Amino acid sequence: MRIRFLFFLFFVVWAALLIRVYFISIKSGNYYEALAKQNMIKKEWIVPIRGEIYDRNGIPLAVNNIGFKIKIAPHLRRDTKLEEVLRSLSQKFRDLDFERLKRRYIKQDSPYNHDYIEVVRFLRYERLLPFFTELTLDENIKIEPAFKRFYPFESVASHVLGYVSKTSQKEAFDPVAKVTGIVGKSGIEKYYNDYLQGELGYKKIKVTAFNEELGILEQKDPIQNRHLTLSLDIKLQHYIQTLFEGKAGVAIVMRTDGEILAAGSFPEYDLNMFVSGISKKRWQELITNLDHPFTNKLVNGLYPPGSTIKMGVALSFLDTKRLTPYTPFYCNGAIELGRRKFRCWKITGHGEVRLIEALRESCDVYFYEGSLRVGIDKIAKDLRRQGFAQKSGIDLPNEFIGVIPDKEWKMRKYKTPWYKGETVVSSIGQGYDLVTPVQIARYTALMATGKLPRPHFAKSFIDKDYQPQFMDVLTPIQKRALPYIQKGMYEVCNHPKGTATRHLDCGVVVAGKTGTAQIIGIPQDEKKRMREEDLAYYTRSHAWLTTYAPYHDPKYIVTVLVEHGGHGGSAAGPIVSKIYDKMIELGYFNEHDVKKK
Secondary structure, eight states, X not given: OHHHHHHHHHHHHHHHXXXXXXXXXXITHHHHHHHHHHHHEEEEEEOOOOOOEEOTTXXXXXXXXXXXXXXXXXXXTTSSHHHXXXXXXXXXXXXXXXXXXXXXXXXXXXXXXXXXXXXXXXXXXXXXXXXXXXXXXXXXXXXXXXXXXXXTTTTTTHHHHOOEEEOOTGGGGSHHHHHHOEEEXXXXXXXXXXXXXXXXXXXXXXXXXXXXXXXXXXXXXXXXXXXEXXXXXXXXXXXXXXXXTTOOEEEEEEETTSBEEEEEEESOOOXXXXXXXXXXXHHHHHHHOTTOTTSOHHHHOOBOOGGGGHHHHHHHHHHTTSOOTTXXXXXXXXXXXXXXXXXXXXXXXXXXXXXXXXXXXXXXXXXXXXXXXXXXXXXXXXXXXXXXXXXXXXXXXXXXXXXXXXXXXXXXXXXXXXXXXXXXXXXXXXXXXXXXXXXXXXXXXXXXXXXXXXXXXXXXXXXXXXXXXXXXXXXXXXXXXXXXXXXXXXXXXXXXXXXXXXXXXXXXOOEEEEEEEOOXXXXXXXXXXXXXHXXXXXXXXXXXXXXXXXXXXXXXXXXXXXXXXXXXXXXXXXXXXXXXXXXXXXXXXXXXXXXXX
């Protein structure tokens, strides 16, 4: 029995040994063969050149300056060779700091790294050229082509274009951004980053154990130079920037199909500051400026719409059939609700008014009375259908949606009931109402044409053109009522009693609406930074004027917001007039559109 057990044990041990030998020699062969190939084959990424951005006339807005990057061989710290190489570079190029180059090298140098280490990310072509031959003869230095983003118009359209900068740790999940080291951070550069940055190419290279190249086994070219043409007209954009010199606010010029010709958020900032990295001092100046130059007010600025909302509110009134365009209300300067008075902007009142007169003279009492008949829930529902409290779909990142309140919204947010007084202030675009300038421009196009467009900056890509998109949002009753709204907007800008008539003087017939948006409060951190003499300015109301032209054949929308401008007509009217005249000069209106002199 014992002998059998010993034979069995002997058999099991040898069987286990034979199985292990078989696994190591046969089964693991493929694994070790693949591992050996990895040691022999190196994969190098080929960086794509970022696509450039052009305006509608082919004028470059974001380009790539061509230059070189400098790389240093690894493992030079064992002797004095590293310091010699770096000192030579800092002497040839005086702005290259020796200590900074050394820190950058040491950070990437390790026994496991056999690739050349990048110490200079970019040098312009003409700067490096005089030393090119000398540097390439040094076996410890490798010169490679590089590009750096450049914005020729500096601050013009800065919030639209956006900028590229160094890839952060969070953004390094993108393989292209990880290899190139740059990524779109804002504006068009960010929204279309995947398209503009292209796709990586690669080379599979056979190398020795000492990292010496023996030959290229496989190569795939990168997908690059994906250029993008925008609908922007940089000449018009630059002109509008001059009109806003010393002012803060927003201007949008848009076709009624949503194609944006110019869009500025003022004040603007030089995009080139961010490409190589902005200083802490300059960054602090930007983010603490009381006029918020770093905020893209086009889509991130939230403002009370004021009286610009009245056209949409009027359509909601008419849709209920409780009011008609001829329903009269008497304005004596205010209405009373309980113990509180809600005043019209005109203290003496407007007398008896109907829809067109109410729009023309911006009578608040008409909208107070109408809103009490219709109710906030109906008004809010219609305004949301007209494009408020929702994203417009514009091709800019991080668009805000704003607020159009109703009873449910207030209960959800504040856990308190809705009051009638809140209905009347919402009917004139105050209270909780908050909108973005892009929403106002889009909504104005709806009033002009009956269709709600999707605003956009992209005009054409390498392989396709952008196709306009519309939404049909008005009810049949509202569509039939739209001519009354348009007539009221015409009289705002052309009737002797119109709130904008005295402030508009341009070569086309314009229809529009003024608005005054009251400042509810100033954040405490900003108030602390204000000088006492500035406080009066920063508590003044914002001034709106949103328009379309020509009146009988709407083609273009011009929406202007002047922050702390006071009255919409007086502050924004002259700017709107000059924009339309510039558009005539640039050929956007034909001879039939222009007024006869």
